[in-house]
Amino acid sequence: MKFASSYEPGEYESDIYGAWEASDIFAPSTPTVPVDNNGDGKDDRDNKNTYSIVMPPPNANGNLHIGHGLTIALEDSLTRYYRLKGKSTWYIPGADHAGFETWVVYERNLEKQGHTRFEYDRNELYARVWDFVAEQRGNMELQLRALGASCSWNDLTFTLDENVIDRVYTTFEKMWNDGMIYRGEKLVNFCPKHQTAFADIEVEHKDEKGTLWDIAYTYDGGEIIVSTTRPETLFGDAAVAVNPEDKRYKDLIGKTVHLPLTNKEIPIIADEHADPEYGTGAVKITPAHDFDDFEVGERHNLERIKVIAENGTMVNVPEKYYGLTTAECRKQVLKDLKAADLFRGEKQLVHSVAHCYKCGTVLEPMLKEQWFVDVEKLASVAIKHLEKNEIKFHPANKQKVLINYLKNLRDWNISRQIPWGIAIPMFRRVTDAATDEPDWIFDRRTHLKEIEVAGVKYVRDEDTFDTWFSSSHWPIVCTNWSKDNFNPYYPLNVMETGADILFAWVARMIMMGLYVTGEVPFKEVYLHGLVLDAHGQKMSKSKGNVINPMDLVAKYGSDAFRLGILRGRSAGMNQAFSENSVIAGRNLCNKLWNISRLIQSIVDDDKNASSRSIRDDGSVRSEEPRNDGRDEAFREERISSSYATDHMGEDWICREINDCLNQVESSMKNYRFAEAVEALYQTIWDKYADWFLESQKIFKNTSLLKQTLETILIALHPFAPFVTEAIWQNLSWTDGFIATAKWPNKLKFDPISAAEFESLISVVSEVRGTLQALPGTNNAKKYSLLYGNDSLVEDNLLLIRTLTKVPAINALDGHPRGLRLALANHELYLDVPEKVVTEYKDALTEKILSVGRELDALNARMANPNYVEKAPEHLVKETKDQIKEKESLISRLKSQLELI
């Protein structure tokens, strides 16, 4: 026996993945490099049949977290679905060097060993981190396999691969030549602990309590009071600004004031930046240490005096303050201001403060020379393409959000002062020699510290690229796009990633894709939200509510995890996740396993015994498809398939499976994964197992059982790859891998027969419901069923008996007796004693009342002339039919009640 009594994922999963990988079935069938078969100089690949998707590269040296689990479940479901649909699918895996993240981990390690980064030069550090990452790498890839990701492993791209660096340099060179790269001394967000700058997008703003101090700046005959939260920066003040409309200060504009604690005089200038309503309406301007002041400084040509060094201590200040930390300096300045009687008060306030997203240190706006990308053109091109709807977003509103972001985008600082990353390929001329040569030149030889060009020496810039600069090339580098060859895998069919990196990554990929290739890099974007814990709380280490996907995979299986995490989730929404949904997934896998186990045993029995099975009436089922006078065309169709339906339950399940396939197809097209899973879940469990298989315990249509099982297995495969493959391999009649099977065709069936089974279901349900509602227990065993003039019941005695568990079903002889069931078109009685009927009276009364309420509502609708006039005809007709039905039901129930 190949099928154990329950499905144990641990026994199958790794073997199955190994078998898939060994057979290399995840590589795309259409080649990924240009092919010229007939020598006409043109690429002969087929563009129509490809499906490409790239994995957002997980950190090479990390473990996968729950968000990765969701990403893989989504992307792999798409990939497997389109593979079954016959597309040449290319799911490209990746690994991220994760510049800053990895660097932080590595630097922490160094510190633990008593070292600092300053003991090593850049190349040495790079080599050391490379080894460090190499050691850790592989773990993440194993976890991707455990999640079932059907990606093309030979094409794994690491963000520091040569072709990536090469592509990034090519783009950078093009931008440099296009004048889009400039070196500027601008304020950047600088982390004094990590000694590096950040892009605006990497900064975390937090509301904090602070103090606003009022300080008097004096002039001949008076003083002007400014308010500041950063008194220590006053040494860097270049002016005091007031609003040009502010009458209080009108006369002071153009005069100078004395800068406290110094011998300096600074001007009073008029600028919109000063808000008359805020504080005293006068504000000190420190262009080197505040983003707004920087801009004011630009407008008024003010000196940028840098008074805080990279290490967070004071420079360019009177000796007394030199070398103090900013905090120490603040204290001292406040003390000295009080002593000089220039302190005019303080008050508390809440303001938002920029923090390093990694270590939480307060970021210092720092004047630095950095490389910037002028984003104006990039953004405006991207906006144009977005407005033409060249990319479809899920959820749709993100398109607007993204356009809005791009409209307000500021220039992009791409320099990072971290050794771990792609070196910026720029070299600076060694200064002394007077020459006409440019200060900076582009050169790819970044492995060298120093180069010589035309007899002039240049030294490499030590900085590395912002990781988003290189990862914005991801669709381009993963698909090996090149400008000389048509590439059927670019643009990608879809970009699936977290909604939180819409700006940081998706926006930049779009800009870069358009800049490099002229095309948008993907046709659709699917953004997933955060996976929250069971109570809707964000997962975090400090809260201790982090769920590790690998734990769940180990406990319940990979499929269970995938089914569980897809359930109840829609695009862009942050949604709760709990173990319960994974358990439900595990149960479905086991259910499917046992369904297969049952069918295999029927198939096995069928081989041994006659292929004819016993009919309800005891006769032997005919091999020939029945011909009961129905449409000949239908009969032709039916014969053309590999099975023949011989009972209405069989037609019905074919119809239900077809509906399910339609739902899955349309759900996948619209990225409604949860709905696809839900449809499969219900079809497999509530319909296939609970009704169809129960009925097949009597009829046993082997060829149909095989065909329907294959159909539901394939349809579920994208979501639950392992259990479906495990079953496929265990079944006696299936070949190859289910992973590369063909998406099933629709099943043929007789719609009239299918609808009849629906009536049988309602009969059985009514019997069950009534039996439960009767007083006493075990009623199903006690009372038999009586029928009068009811062909549906008469033709299905054995089936109804099996499904309801009543001991007998008999034709009514003589007068009706017992309890009549509340079914509109069937005359059915439960053969219960008078006493039980009497006890059931209350329930019956309640039933009459509730049907009466429904009838009233229907009548009210029909009484409205507007409804009859304006509503669609079919609805009006439906209402009329229902009224008839309810009326007859009510009259039957009433007569039943009178009998009691």
Add this chain to the structure above:
RNA sequence: GGAUCCAUAGCUCAGUUGGCUAGAGCGUACGAUUCACAUUCGUAAGGUCGCAGGUUCGAGCCCUGCUGGAUCCACCA
């Protein structure tokens, strides 16, 4: 200040051009059960769809306002 989203059963969520009696899973209650599955089977209870208006024959869905919550962007001397 600007923008986006959300509010439906005890919990987590579906509900796609407005159409019958608003669904699911989990949970709860009651019942069943040797032979595909207790990771099972059956039955049931549970919702004036955040609030107030409006449009319509008809609103969970569309419009307006309000309340409560989330997120993003900008600003915060």
